[in-house]
Amino acid sequence: MKEYTHRPIGVIYxxxxxxxxxxxxxxxxxxxxxxxxxxxxxxxxxGINYYTRSFVERREPILKAGGFTISWKSLSGYGFACKPNxxxxxxxxxxxxxxxxxxxxxxxITKAICERYKKPxxxxxxxxxxxxxxxRPYYLLSHLAAxxxxxxEGYDIRGYxxxxxxxxxxxxxxxxxxxxxxxxxxxxxxFTPRPSFFLFREIIRNRTTNRFNAFLKxxxxxxE
Numbered sequence: 766m767k768e769y770t771h772r773p774i775g776v777i778y779x780x781x782x783x784x785x786x787x788x789x790x791x792x793x794x795x796x797x798x799x800x801x802x803x804x805x806x807x808x809x810x811x812g813i814n815y816y817t818r819s820f821v822e823r824r825e826p827i828l829k830a831g832g833f834t835i836s837w838k839s840l841s842g843y844g845f846a847c848k849p850n851x852x853x854x855x856x857x858x859x860x861x862x863x864x865x866x867x868x869x870x871x872x873x874i875t876k877a878i879c880e881r882y883k884k885p886x887x888x889x890x891x892x893x894x895x896x897x898x899x900x901r902p903y904y905l906l907s908h909l910a911a912x913x914x915x916x917x918e919g920y921d922i923r924g925y926x927x928x929x930x931x932x933x934x935x936x937x938x939x940x941x942x943x944x945x946x947x948x949x950x951x952x953x954x955x956f957t958p959r960p961s962f963f964l965f966r967e968i969i970r971n972r973t974t975n976r977f978n979a980f981l982k983x984x985x986x987x988x989e
Contacts, residue, residue, distance in 0.1 A: 773809040775808050775809055776808050777812030777814060777889045778801055778813070780797050780813050780815055780874050781816065781844070781845070782869075782870030783819045784820045785840070788822060788823040788824070788837035791834075791837060792837045795833060797874070801882065808884070809884065810885045811885075812887045813871075813886055814928075817845055818843065818867045819845060820846075821838060821840065822840060824837055844870075847863045847864065849863040853865040857987070860893045860895055861895055866985070868910070869911070872915060875911075875912070875922065879920045884921075885921045885922075887926070888912065891908055891926070894943060894944050898959040901946075901961040902964050903985060905927065905968075906974055906977050907988060909925065909974050910974040930946055931947045933949075947959065964977070
């Protein structure tokens with residue numbers, strides 16, 4: 766691409782933070798670093814798609830295929846592997862999709878990317894499936910607070926794009942999961958802003974999450 770333009774070229778990748786035992790480092794190396802390491806010298810910025818974490822432990826027997834070694838397995842009850850609309854094993858709320866709200870993971874993975882690659886980053890996807898908009902305000906606020914903390918610490922984060930502005934077609938899940946700040950009535954073609962839409966507006970107007978951070982302690986302790 767750089768042969769055809771002088772404009773910045775970047776890559777967007779679906780990252781997720783990985784917690785667990787010693788096999789977590791090995792999982793991170795393959796799932797988060799392997800691809801970006803291969804292209805890091807050809808790009809100017811990195812786009813981070815982040816929704817939640819994974820939690821792993823070492824597996825036996827170890828799998829080997831195509832030159833890769835899989836030494837871990839994901840544990841249920843954390844990250845992407847939760848029962849929808851419950852609490853995770855860590856006591857954190859879980860979305861309609863069964864994904865744990867884990868803003869610490871966005872902080873951890875973004876910090877690690879900035880330190881590993883020394884390039885500007887954009888948060889290019891971050892959001893939650895929540896039809897009733899009960900958890901989205903907490904999700905939005907906690908993840909923006911994590912980004913604000915990183916900015917205060919001097920990390921080069923250039924932008925944040927919430928997924929998504931409106932409800933949309935979600936791949937294999939079709940129209941069943943609703944990620945929008947704006948509710949869509951598909952039959953009547955009506956668009957109705959959810960409460961989280963107005964929260965996002967106020968955060969943008971104030972250019973900080975500080976006035977709302979008290980809400981990250983009750984009913985869930987999301988701000989560490």
